Amino acid sequence: MTHSPDDEAKLVMLYVTVPDMACGKAIARSAVSHKLAACANILPVMTAIYQWQGVLEEGNEAVLLLKTRQTLVVALMEHVVNQHPYDTPCIMELPLGRINGGYATWLTAQLQ
Structure with a gap:
């Protein structure tokens, strides 16, 4: 059986880019231990291409996915920042x- 977001407190995911696995793990551990996120997944390598201060940049980053309730998003975003x-x-x-x-x-249950 599946649940739609209206069945329980609305659940969301934060997509966060981080410079590397170590940074992703540190943020993830902190967010989960503070019960701001129930779970975190880290995708170790992706290529990012973007403009920064007028220069085209390209480099490797990791992706951190944080699963949480919508009511915790603002606090979790501040925590990550x-x-x-x-x-x-x-x-x-x-x-x-x-x-x-x-x-x-x-x-x-992990967020209570």
Whole structure:
């Protein structure tokens, strides 16, 4: 059985780019231990291409995915910004569609 976001407190995911796995792990551990995120996943390597101060940049980064309730997003974003080494970190809230029931229940329980 699946749950839609209206079935329980609305669940969301934050997409955060970080310079490397070590940074991602540090932010993830802190967010989960403070119960701002129920779970974190880190994708170790991606290529980022962007303009920074008028210069085309390209480099490797990691992606940190943080699963949480919508009511915790502002606090979680502030927490990430305070620990993030970038001047302008990428932190985006992604709405979630359907989630399998057992996982949604577990996720919600971790945030209480």
